[in-house]
Structure formats: structure tokens, C-alpha cells
Amino acid sequence: MLSEQSSATVHATLPAVGAAIGEIADRFYERLFAAHPELLRDLFNRGNQASGTQRRALAGSIAAFATHLVERPDERPDVLLNRIAHKHASLGIAPEQYATVREHLFAAIAEVLGDAVTPEVEAAWDEVYWLMANALIAIERRLYAQHGDGRGGWRVWQVVERVEETADVATFRLRPADGGPLPDFRAGQYVSVRVELPDGAHQIRQYSLSSAPGSPVRQIGVKRVRGEASGPDGEVSHHLHTRVHVGSTIELSAPYGDLVLDDTDAPVLLASAGIGVTPMIAMLEQLALTGHRAPVTVIHADRSPADHALRADHEAYAAKLADAAVHFWYEQDAEGAGRPGRADLSSVTVASGTRAYLCGPLPFMRAVRGQLIDKGVAPADIHYEVFGPDLWLAQG
Incomplete structure (x- = not known):
């Protein structure tokens, strides 16, 4: 005080x-x-x-x-x-x-x-x-x-599989290089990845774990950051896309993050945009594995179906649930794949008592949060993840 x-x-x-x-x-x-x-x-x-x-x-x-x-x-x-x-x-x-x-x-x-x-x-x-x-x-x-470690739990992991999800998103599946046990985590958490760049610098970025707890591997989805007028290409994402393949090793931190899927019987809504899909996929898989019975609403917005990473997982995990509704929006090429334009929840049914989880750009999350509150979702039941320097701006 x-x-x-x-x-x-x-x-x-x-x-x-x-x-x-x-x-x-x-x-x-x-x-x-x-x-x-x-x-x-x-x-x-x-x-x-x-x-x-x-x-x-x-x-x-x-x-x-x-x-x-x-x-x-x-x-x-x-x-x-x-x-x-x-x-x-x-x-x-x-x-x-x-x-x-x-x-x-x-x-x-x-x-x-x-x-x-x-x-x-x-x-x-x-x-x-x-x-x-x-x-x-x-x-x-x-x-x-x-995590039983004084400073972050850095550990060397080996890439055991790489999947090209879209032109700019790759999934890396990893196991500890020392063959030791995998650390526990909760659906929604992330890890830091530390890589050595050609100039000798060690740079660190955070990537959400995109599979549910209990998997024999750890999985992250990395979007290649392409430089625009506001800045250069992403150093770490470019390094991972161009230099890291099956058999390569990278350093990972222990899992962190406070946006985690609660153990609840309540209805759940998972809303994402772009690469914000990754923690939502882990949560959706966790709901499917645990046999969640209450309604689950899946919301995702992207530039186009071709840019929608992990779309097949979105659909497959939702199909395993007892009561799930999936809503996709695309700014381009939406015909036959989803709704055109940006996410608009006005026609989406949101069950009473829903707990909502959001991940994506700040404007997207603010818009979805406002629509959910208008539909009666309690502000305390709306949780969201923010990465990068905008983290402190998202407290409103």
C-alpha cells in the first residue's frame, strides 16, 4: 500500500x-x-x-x-x-x-x-x-x-517433427534432448525459445504450447514475422523458419503464463485471431480429451482460409465434443469456408454462465470482449492473453 x-x-x-x-x-x-x-x-x-x-x-x-x-x-x-x-x-x-x-x-x-x-x-x-x-x-x-529451478528452467530440446501449417506458420514438435521427463503445464501456457543468431546474440521469444497436457511431445506454432514499415523481419521467427529442422536443437524455458483453461463444467468460449489460435487449440484439445459436456463455442478470425493455421485441428477437436459450435471469419476468400469480414458475434449464441478465453491482436480482443459483455458474459469470466510490448495496455 x-x-x-x-x-x-x-x-x-x-x-x-x-x-x-x-x-x-x-x-x-x-x-x-x-x-x-x-x-x-x-x-x-x-x-x-x-x-x-x-x-x-x-x-x-x-x-x-x-x-x-x-x-x-x-x-x-x-x-x-x-x-x-x-x-x-x-x-x-x-x-x-x-x-x-x-x-x-x-x-x-x-x-x-x-x-x-x-x-x-x-x-x-x-x-x-x-x-x-x-x-x-x-x-x-x-x-x-x-519448476525447481532458480532462473527459468532453460533446457535443450530436439525437433522431432516439423509441419508447414501455412505459408508463414510452422509447427515444431519437440522432445528433451537429454531424454528426461517432460515438465507439466496447463493448456494455454507458453514457453520462451532462446536461439543463437548468426551475430552471436541470444534472442528470446514466447510461443504458446499448441497441444494439450499429456502429449509425449511439446508443440509450438511459429508465425514468420515479416517486416513492414514499422519494423524489420522477426529475427527469431525467421531463424526458426529457415534454420531449424528435424534434428535441430533449441533452448526452451519451463512453461509459464496465467491464461490457463480452468477445470470447469461451465460453457466455454474460445476466441482467437491469427496466430492467437495456438493456445486456443491446446484448450480445445484438452476439452475434447476430458469429455467436456457443456456447450463449447469456437470463434476464429483470419485473413483467409489459407492463412488459418491449425484449422483441421480446430474442426477435429470440436467434432469430438458433445456440444460444440464453430464460427470462422475470413477477410478474403471466405465463400464456402466461413463468414466474410471480421468476427461479429451478434448472431452467435452464447450460453448463460460462459467462461471465455481470448487470444489475438488487442483490437480483436477488445471488440470480442465488448460483444461478450453485451451478451451478458460477466467481465470476470473473460480471460485473455497478450504478448509483446502491448501487454500493459490490455489492463482496461
Whole structure:
């Protein structure tokens, strides 16, 4: 809980900090990478840094946390904290790295806001930072302990099968290279993949596990990220598509992620767009394996049927359920394969008491969430997964 004095100071300075978030973030990363270039090489997403999308994430999450402390002082933002902690644990973040971040972040704030950062203002924001940092450290410590490893559980896995799902999506099926047991996970979780690139950098990305727990292999679906005006081609996805084949080895973290399929007898709705299909397929397979009896509604939106990865799995697992309805939307070539345009739930029946799980671009999830609430689904029963630097923006 934020002290009363600090709360008043943070409340008064939030508008100035919020207005300068972009400039603060730029200065922070410039300082951080100048002092610790290894962090850009081996931890931070170089593609997101190059395009600028990553730079708002850290400062933005702290501002979001501060806003929550001021507006709801008796309630800790556990959803935000848990999501960030799972992401950090999948990267192997260590407690001592929080002090490093604090040093360069507060130096950047002082540079940008100048004389407005009085000792009182710095002390108040320092309290905010360490409330958030210590909460994350505690959650991450518990997550590491669950996997019996101090830092993320990195392990070498071998590709035993590769399937070209679409022109830009490949499924990789993997087993531990040491022949040891597979770690447990829950449907909806993801792993980090760490690869060594030609320049010697070690870059990390997260990919959802796209098969249900209990499978003799672990399965991930990787979409090749093609550079557009906003940034370069995806380094890791390009590496996996062009250099990783049957017999290749890659490093995987232990499984993480707090968007998981609950053990429930309630109706379930699984909504995805694009590569967001991967955790939804794992959940759908899990529902089929456990013989879920209540209604299951499957929603998916994509550019075209040819771009719809794992469509056959979507249909096959749904067909095994006692009561399932499948709805596909395509922006192109929809005739005979689905509905034209973007996902629109206005004509979709949603059973009372439905628990909904969403994964895809933020605009898609916000639109679907709004339609589900209009149909009577409780906001507390709508769960969603966000990857990348937009994670903190999805707390609304």
C-alpha cells in the first residue's frame, strides 16, 4: 500500500509523467543499453527496440501500476502483476536486475522532467517502483520454485517433427534432448525459445504450447514475422523458419503464463485471431480429451482460409465434443469456408454462465470482449492473453 504522503505526490505528478512517458522511455533505454549492451544482445527483443514498440512498455506498466495505487489504494493489481511476472520468469529475470532498471529509469525521469523532480517527488515514485518490483520478485521467486529451478528452467530440446501449417506458420514438435521427463503445464501456457543468431546474440521469444497436457511431445506454432514499415523481419521467427529442422536443437524455458483453461463444467468460449489460435487449440484439445459436456463455442478470425493455421485441428477437436459450435471469419476468400469480414458475434449464441478465453491482436480482443459483455458474459469470466510490448495496455 502506498503511503498517504506519496499517494498525494504521485497523484499530482501522474499527468506530467504520463505526458512524458515516450521521452522518458527513450532516455531510459539509451542509458540502460549504453551501460549494459549485453541486455539488448541477449535479453530484450531487438526487433521491438528497433521499431520503437518496446520502449513504452516498462515505463507504461509502472505508470499503470501507479494509477491503480492512487485510484484503488486498497486493491493490488494482481492481474497486471501476474502477467508481467510470468513473462519475466519465462525470460529468467533475476532480482538484482530490478536495481539496475531503477537506476537508469530514475536518471531518465530526472533528465526529462528536470527541476520538477524534487526529493519529495523522487521519494514518492521510488516507493511506487519498489512496491511493484518487490511484488514481482516475490511472484517470480514462487514461479521459479514451482519448476525447481532458480532462473527459468532453460533446457535443450530436439525437433522431432516439423509441419508447414501455412505459408508463414510452422509447427515444431519437440522432445528433451537429454531424454528426461517432460515438465507439466496447463493448456494455454507458453514457453520462451532462446536461439543463437548468426551475430552471436541470444534472442528470446514466447510461443504458446499448441497441444494439450499429456502429449509425449511439446508443440509450438511459429508465425514468420515479416517486416513492414514499422519494423524489420522477426529475427527469431525467421531463424526458426529457415534454420531449424528435424534434428535441430533449441533452448526452451519451463512453461509459464496465467491464461490457463480452468477445470470447469461451465460453457466455454474460445476466441482467437491469427496466430492467437495456438493456445486456443491446446484448450480445445484438452476439452475434447476430458469429455467436456457443456456447450463449447469456437470463434476464429483470419485473413483467409489459407492463412488459418491449425484449422483441421480446430474442426477435429470440436467434432469430438458433445456440444460444440464453430464460427470462422475470413477477410478474403471466405465463400464456402466461413463468414466474410471480421468476427461479429451478434448472431452467435452464447450460453448463460460462459467462461471465455481470448487470444489475438488487442483490437480483436477488445471488440470480442465488448460483444461478450453485451451478451451478458460477466467481465470476470473473460480471460485473455497478450504478448509483446502491448501487454500493459490490455489492463482496461
